[in-house]
Amino acid sequence: MKVGIIGVGTVGASVANILRDNKDIITARAGCEIEPAIGVVNNLNKKRDVTIELTDDLEKVLNDDSIDVIVELMGGIERPYEIIKKALANGKAVVTANKALLAYHRYELQDLAGDTPFEYEASVAGGIPIINALRDGLTANNILSIRGIMNGTCNYMLTKMINEGIDYDTILKEAQELGYAEADPTFDVGGFDAAHKLLILGSIAYGIDVKPEDILIEGIQNISSEDIDFAKEFNYSIKLLTIAKKVDNEIELRVHPSLIPNHEMISKVDGVMNGVSVIGDKVGETMYYGAGAGGDATASAVIANIIDIARRGKGAPMLGFETPHGKNLKLMPKENIRTKYYLRLRVEDKAGVLAKIATILGSKNISIEKMIQKPLNRTCAHILLSTHTSTEKDVIEALKTIEEAGVVTGKTAMIRIED
Amino acid sequence: MKVGIIGVGTVGASVANILRDNKDIITARAGCEIEPAIGVVNNLNKKRDVTIELTDDLEKVLNDDSIDVIVELMGGIERPYEIIKKALANGKAVVTANKALLAYHRYELQDLAGDTPFEYEASVAGGIPIINALRDGLTANNILSIRGIMNGTCNYMLTKMINEGIDYDTILKEAQELGYAEADPTFDVGGFDAAHKLLILGSIAYGIDVKPEDILIEGIQNISSEDIDFAKEFNYSIKLLTIAKKVDNEIELRVHPSLIPNHEMISKVDGVMNGVSVIGDKVGETMYYGAGAGGDATASAVIANIIDIARRGKGAPMLGFETPHGKNLKLMPKENIRTKYYLRLRVEDKAGVLAKIATILGSKNISIEKMIQKPLNRTCAHILLSTHTSTEKDVIEALKTIEEAGVVTGKTAMIRIED
The missing domain is CATH 3.40.50.720 (NAD(P)-binding Rossmann-like Domain)
Incomplete structure (x- = not known):
């Protein structure tokens, strides 16, 4: 093709x-x-x-x-x-x-x-497959509402304003220097870019045909530090929100800065990232999060469409591949997994125990990142520690050695750390 | 059909x-x-x-x-x-x-x-269209990793343990009473349910053919309150995580409790909700969030598939509808929008001003939810307030009346509240 x-x-x-x-x-x-x-x-x-x-x-x-x-x-x-x-x-x-x-x-x-x-x-929303979700994934639902954070420039600025207390003019200048905002930022900060995206989603959700001129569009230009303080005081985030909502036989379509309670998932979409929350009458809330701009992220969506066109007539292959793939890939043996580890060791509360543990870990190339020791009772204590990236095999062997050396007085707990 | x-x-x-x-x-x-x-x-x-x-x-x-x-x-x-x-x-x-x-x-x-x-x-993940995203939406990418919270029972229990300090046995009993956990909870708390879902996503991402017996599966049964304390102290969440990751020509597939830094988006997926973070080499991180179980949410995904089958041969219609829809829907006039409002009014710092504002708002059926007054200088103050749900028209008229009455000494700011 x-x-x-x-x-x-x-x-x-x-x-x-x-x-x-x-x-x-x-x-x-x-x-x-x-x-x-x-x-x-x-x-x-x-x-x-x-x-x-x-x-x-x-x-x-x-x-x-x-x-x-x-x-x-x-x-x-x-x-x-x-x-x-x-x-x-x-x-x-x-x-x-x-x-x-x-x-x-x-x-x-x-x-x-x-x-x-x-x-x-x-x-819409760059690399996030939100049109795919709305047009193909949520089709069983009457869409009750869509709330989107779909302009990375505004979200970057508002996040900085609320997290770092920077004022509008300063952060706009910074965004321009970083290439997140245009020399004339009106299209982004005025809400027009987000409005265009909203109309597209509004059509897929409701089949409604309106133009940007028809809907409520307000930008973020007038957000002041007092507003930011109020938001923080009452546990709100401020986001430029695109809203599509069905109320009886009317559809609300609007773009404006919004205060959103901090417990809502969409309020956690920060910086240049985009997020779209969709509430369906059957599925409830689903949310989609990712990069809303950038060459590669946007191209990812463009190419997904091209692949979709190549597949026309037959649909996506059941397991995602038209021709076998993964033949040269093999499952990594469990013992070769590398990650960070958290360990909880129950020890006798006496001199030299920690040194013994550290020595055994060190002999397996396991280095400690953080550690706390907590007394359990008059004779025992818990040592809780996290390691730098280590190999599963080494950690298991180290724990076995520690146990055999009689350093611990109970079974050691291990939880992997993913960051 | x-x-x-x-x-x-x-x-x-x-x-x-x-x-x-x-x-x-x-x-x-x-x-x-x-x-x-x-x-x-x-x-x-x-x-x-x-x-x-x-x-x-x-x-x-x-x-x-x-x-x-x-x-x-x-x-x-x-x-x-x-x-x-x-x-x-x-x-x-x-x-x-x-x-x-x-x-x-x-x-x-x-x-x-x-x-x-x-x-x-x-x-996989109930109502979240994650297969749709992975199989159709992210196809341009080599998938670097998938990290999923795909068992609502475990996530409910772990969230309660970390947020409310409830111990494992107590919360398991509660989850069983609420119908979130089975009488024999092993399939969920042992990680097997999540592992089945992981293998499906692993196939779509990598084309790799392995069985549950082949991979590392650990459940949440041994998480203790000491582990929870450590996690809180060092700003981690604990989640039962399914991980698929490509390292050179090997694929890691594993299910186990994991400590995740609280700044990561996936760490914010709480309670019975599911979330899946996918990192592609081009799109970066995208995340999908929603209900992972429940009759209607699961049926939403089943029916999306049936609709997809009905569309076979022609693909999804461009704007989502095969036959016109939305003809009986119309755009809600801006002035009829109903939401909550935040207002920032600049006033003279003297007796009676707040009463006048409250009276005007009340005459338009706008009731105040929260209010703070902050001095600006020796003669002026800011009144910051939020309202209960009101109508846009009433709010705009009230602000006009307030301005005309000479109660404010500067332009009033208004931000809508979405909750």
């Missing part, structure tokens, strides 16, 4: 490079090779970090019968709309990450596409 | 009832009506909360040419395996929630199914 990529910026380059770098697993999952055949750019002289062929002849690519899928990553609204129309008219499947395009033209595009695949997972 | 349900217990009854209760939206999403035609039970005399026809003649249903999909919800391993073999031989699509069956026979079933749809979303 041959793919033409229109727009080879950060995401376009990632799509081309991941199709190359992860070719083996992608081929096994798709059941065919997916070739990033060509990239279309405006400026051929600009240096780009890709190995695919580039052209500035868009028409040629759109009319090339050997190209099966057009990936639109150029941005804008009306120009990509015209280009995608042509691609669909030429029978090409389309994948886009363009939320603005969909916020305005999703229903026309649905009509134009008909039976031709048109996919757009990357348009 | 006609569905035969083998086993009409809690989940089977939910499948039948949701197909009836949510018929409109399911039909719009599937593009055809999905009829729960018949349920197969052992004991016809037992009272069940369903309206579908019941039979104890399994063979008749398996041989009924009008049945398109067999939903296996009977439990066990070898008997459902034989039944599913027959269903597949008769050309019927199969949906199952049976993790034990898949832990032992998933590769044989894949071979037997061939091009006949065989789906099993409900077998």
